[in-house]
Amino acid sequence: MTADLPPALAGLDIETRPAQVRRRSRDFYWYSPVLKRRLDHVTAAMVITPKDEAEVARVLAHAYATDTAVTVRGAGTGNYGQAMPLQGGIVLDLSAMNGIVSVAGSVGRFQAGAVLRDIDTALRPKGLELRFHPSTHGLATIGGFVAGGSGGVGSVTWGTLRDRGAVHALRLMTMEAEPRTIELRGLDVHKAMHCFGTCGVITEVELPLAPAHDWIELIVAFDDFMAAARLGDVIAHEDALTKKLVTAIASPVPGQYLFLGLVSEGQSVLLLMVADFAAPITRQLIEAAGGRIVHDRRTLEAKVPLYEYAWNHTTLQSLKHDRTLTYLQVAYPPPGHLERVEHMWRTFGDEVPAHVEFVRMRGVTACSGLPLVRFTTEERLAAIIRYHQDNGCPIFNPHVFTLEEMGRKDVDAAQLAFKHSVDPKNLLNPGKMLSFDDPERMTTEKGFFTFSG
Numbered sequence: 001m002t003a004d005l006p007p008a009l010a011g012l013d014i015e016t017r018p019a020q021v022r023r024r025s026r027d028f029y030w031y032s033p034v035l036k037r038r039l040d041h042v043t044a045a046m047v048i049t050p051k052d053e054a055e056v057a058r059v060l061a062h063a064y065a066t067d068t069a070v071t072v073r074g075a076g077t078g079n080y081g082q083a084m085p086l087q088g089g090i091v092l093d094l095s096a097m098n099g100i101v102s103v104a105g106s107v108g109r110f111q112a113g114a115v116l117r118d119i120d121t122a123l124r125p126k127g128l129e130l131r132f133h134p135s136t137h138g139l140a141t142i143g144g145f146v147a148g149g150s151g152g153v154g155s156v157t158w159g160t161l162r163d164r165g166a167v168h169a170l171r172l173m174t175m176e177a178e179p180r181t182i183e184l185r186g187l188d189v190h191k192a193m194h195c196f197g198t199c200g201v202i203t204e205v206e207l208p209l210a211p212a213h214d215w216i217e218l219i220v221a222f223d224d225f226m227a228a229a230r231l232g233d234v235i236a237h238e239d240a241l242t243k244k245l246v247t248a249i250a251s252p253v254p255g256q257y258l259f260l261g262l263v264s265e266g267q268s269v270l271l272l273m274v275a276d277f278a279a280p281i282t283r284q285l286i287e288a289a290g291g292r293i294v295h296d297r298r299t300l301e302a303k304v305p306l307y308e309y310a311w312n313h314t315t316l317q318s319l320k321h322d323r324t325l326t327y328l329q330v331a332y333p334p335p336g337h338l339e340r341v342e343h344m345w346r347t348f349g350d351e352v353p354a355h356v357e358f359v360r361m362r363g364v365t366a367c368s369g370l371p372l373v374r375f376t377t378e379e380r381l382a383a384i385i386r387y388h389q390d391n392g393c394p395i396f397n398p399h400v401f402t403l404e405e406m407g408r409k410d411v412d413a414a415q416l417a418f419k420h421s422v423d424p425k426n427l428l429n430p431g432k433m434l435s436f437d438d439p440e441r442m443t444t445e446k447g448f449f450t451f452s453g
């Protein structure tokens with residue numbers, strides 16, 4: 001700590017070197033050329049890494065007294081600038097608060113900074129694992145996932161974070177003169193989930209776990225993308241087939257960017273993770289559908305797990321080859337989800353190569369999309385988004401950084417009220433919750449904000 005830092009912060013782990021602070025003030029916002037342009041300049045004044053709740057409380061009390069913005073950081077793997085401090089101030093890095101609090105029966109409680117892979121490694125001897133996780137399993141924290149993520153590997157069986165019961169409890173700290181510790185349980189957890197750290201600093205997460213399996217990874221090549229997508233739909237709907245990943249990706253992406261030498265640029269793929277005992281039947285279904293298995297291996301033996309080519313890793317792997325690519329997040333509401341996928345794929349062709357992830361949503365199996373976009377201009381991107389929206393495919397826009405613009409296009413009254421009670425000065429990640437600043441504008445101009453500065 002340098003001499004000009006306030007005495008209230010004495011003894012804390014504080015980083016003030018500009019290059020280091022700038023590096024830890026970013027996330028994967030650069031996936032979006034729109035956000036890259038808008039957020040490139042953003043940086044905090046310092047990064048503080050607390051080791052326990054007492055230190056978090058000291059930082060929050062100091063920030064409240066001095067009207068300083070605080071942006072919480074897990075691992076900084078968010079895609080929309082969620083962890084970027086728009087108003088500078090303090091980045092509060094929770095990565096040192098990373099312990100396992102308890103595992104009782106099939107319920108685990110973890111400190112917010114625990115990395116998902118470390119959690120699963122610790123759970124494995126107990127025959128348990130996380131029900132689902134983002135493809136950033138190796139880096140992302142459990143706190144960052146519930147505050148900024150949505151679903152991922154395992155969601156084809158277990159649903160997403162929106163589902164009631166996906167998270168049992170959150171412990172969080174308030175941004176007040178004397179920070180309080182609150183425990184939200186049951187349905188109340190949704191007051192502080194997926195709000196980009198604007199509704200309190202989460203220090204612990206409690207959630208139900210799944211039985212661990214020996215997962216088998218399959219890459220299946222098809223000459224026709226829709227044949228891959230249709231088989232994915234069949235497997236996703238077979239409740240008796242224990243599975244963790246069902247992903248269909250259209251040509252030329254697999255041969256061009258993902259599995260060079262394994263599949264050709266003319267081929268599409270279906271990526272599967274199924275339990276070892278479900279693999280023989282899955283292989284029969286693949287053969288009957290005309291697919292060709294080009295990779296068949298246990299996840300435990302993989303240096304790079306297959307899911308690091310799925311979900312938003314499909315975009316990352318592709319960006320390694322072509323930095324002009326970007327992506328979208330699309331919903332294809334069922335029934336008729338495959339027809340919608342096919343319509344968009346045929347409409348945009350190679351400008352928007354299809355990538356769908358099968359997911360269970362409140363008891364219904366369907367798919368959502370993370371198609372790549374060969375970016376040209378913001379106007380063209382906006383036109384592609386509009387076409388999807390006008391044709392029954394809602395977009396969760398990854399080219400904006402506020403909660404309301406992204407997908408909801410509306411005020412979450414319960415979350416807003418909770419926000420007022422835990423962060424009355426709007427110092428937690430300010431700028432990310434538009435409705436705090438202007439609820440009237442939000443309710444009267446639904447959807448207006450796309451690309452609106």
Ligand SMILES: Cc1cc2nc3c(=O)[nH]c(=O)nc-3n(C[C@H](O)[C@H](O)[C@H](O)COP(=O)(O)OP(=O)(O)OC[C@H]3O[C@@H](n4cnc5c(N)ncnc54)[C@H](O)[C@@H]3O)c2cc1C
Binds near residue numbers: 133146200201
């Ligand atoms: C290659 C790639 C693949 C991805 N795949 C997926 C995917 O499959 N599914 C998915 O949902 N997401 C995915 N993401 C997005 C991201 O990885 C996940 O959402 C991840 O869980 C974020 O965790 P993190 O620890 O990095 O959080 P951060 O990026 O550090 O933070 C995310 C948000 O949560 C807030 N936050 C962090 N910790 C706390 C806390 N303790 N209390 C309060 N607020 C907090 C931050 O302020 C920020 O707004 C992907 C991103 C990349 C780059």
